[in-house]
Amino acid sequence: MSIEALGYIGINSERLEDWAAFGVRFLGLQVVEQTRDVVKFRMDDRKQRIIVRRGAHDTGVTGWEVANAEALDALAARLDAAEVRCERIAATELALRGVAGGIRLLDPAGHQLEVFHDADRDGTAFVPGRSMSGFRTGPLGVGHMVYLTPDMRPLRRFYEDVLGFHLSDYCTAPFQASFYHVNPRHHSLAIAEGSASRIHHLMIEMNQLDDVGQGYDIALAEPGLVPTTLGRHINDLMMSYYVRSPDGFFIECGWGGRSIDPVTWEPFELKHGTSLWGHDRDWLGAAASAEATRLRTRAVDAGMRQPVQVEEGNYQLGAAPRAPWEGA
Numbered sequence: 001m002s003i004e005a006l007g008y009i010g011i012n013s014e015r016l017e018d019w020a021a022f023g024v025r026f027l028g029l030q031v032v033e034q035t036r037d038v039v040k041f042r043m044d045d046r047k048q049r050i051i052v053r054r055g056a057h058d059t060g061v062t063g064w065e066v067a068n069a070e071a072l073d074a075l076a077a078r079l080d081a082a083e084v085r086c087e088r089i090a091a092t093e094l095a096l097r098g099v100a101g102g103i104r105l106l107d108p109a110g111h112q113l114e115v116f117h118d119a120d121r122d123g124t125a126f127v128p129g130r131s132m133s134g135f136r137t138g139p140l141g142v143g144h145m146v147y148l149t150p151d152m153r154p155l156r157r158f159y160e161d162v163l164g165f166h167l168s169d170y171c172t173a174p175f176q177a178s179f180y181h182v183n184p185r186h187h188s189l190a191i192a193e194g195s196a197s198r199i200h201h202l203m204i205e206m207n208q209l210d211d212v213g214q215g216y217d218i219a220l221a222e223p224g225l226v227p228t229t230l231g232r233h234i235n236d237l238m239m240s241y242y243v244r245s246p247d248g249f250f251i252e253c254g255w256g257g258r259s260i261d262p263v264t265w266e267p268f269e270l271k272h273g274t275s276l277w278g279h280d281r282d283w284l285g286a287a288a289s290a291e292a293t294r295l296r297t298r299a300v301d302a303g304m305r306q307p308v309q310v311e312e313g314n315y316q317l318g319a320a321p322r323a324p325w326e327g328a
């Protein structure tokens with residue numbers, strides 16, 4: 001019955017034309033359908049991964065994937081036992097999402113969730129919207145979603161105890177946040193403390209470091225588009241920058257996220273903030289920014305450095321003397 005991945009994202013927006021242009025130019029997504037009322041983006045062998053529908057912007061929809069119809073039924077029964085209301089998604093709506101079956105529900109903060117099985121695939125090659133190598137998805141899913149919420153406690157209980165998400169790590173400074181995994185991606189969901197419930201950012205992971213660097217160049221050319229500069233996160237080791245979406249929430253464009261072993265992973269508190277370097281934030285406020293800088297400096301002083309995380313075939317070893325970290 002377990003949730004296996006963040007399978008798709010739904011966004012409600014009145015700015016569909018802006019989204020179509022933004023998704024192609026700044027994210028490298030492929031538009032596979034665009035009408036007055038919907039823009040569908042593809043990012044891999046799935047028919048679609050990100051669906052923007054015309055409507056008042058809200059906290060959007062996270063689509064969580066389970067293995068099959070039996071797993072969906074088991075999860076629905078578990079929600080029922082926990083007295084969480086859920087409803088089956090109607091056939092016309094399933095077709096819009098390109099999935100065989102699904103349910104929808106709200107978390108305690110009112111974020112819309114859907115749980116589905118058997119997404120449609122597309123046998124033709126993915127064609128990125130701009131020149132880039134594609135996205136790291138597959139069993140790791142779309143990426144990760146980060147919600148802000150005024151009260152994290154009911155959300156923690158809901159995602160951990162009802163949906164069975166696993167805590168990866170958490171921090172209390174420069175802000176409170178909890179990071180959750182459902183597969184080897186370090187986190188598919190994070191919850192951070194904020195003044196209102198809303199999307200903070202969606203992360204998508206690109207296949208090559210140069211995709212991130214080149215996308216950063218394109219984004220920097222647009223004044224005000226980059227709310228968080230290039231940096232590296234301390235927990236998932238993602239090298240990333242953020243861009244402002246047409247609806248104001250951020251999209252994190254990353255490369256090099258770590259893979260964890262969900263069986264042996266033990267959660268712990270992050271004591272050095274959330275970044276090893278970079279990630280200057282223009283939205284954090286003076287006091288929290290100063291605290292972020294202090295924590296980041298402390299991480300440097302503590303010698304916190306990590307190897308790059310690469311996929312087979314995505315690196316070349318240099319001919320060099322034995323590296324100091326390999327010992328004598």
Ligand SMILES: [Fe+2]
Nearest residue numbers: 144146203252
């Ligand atoms: Fe992130």
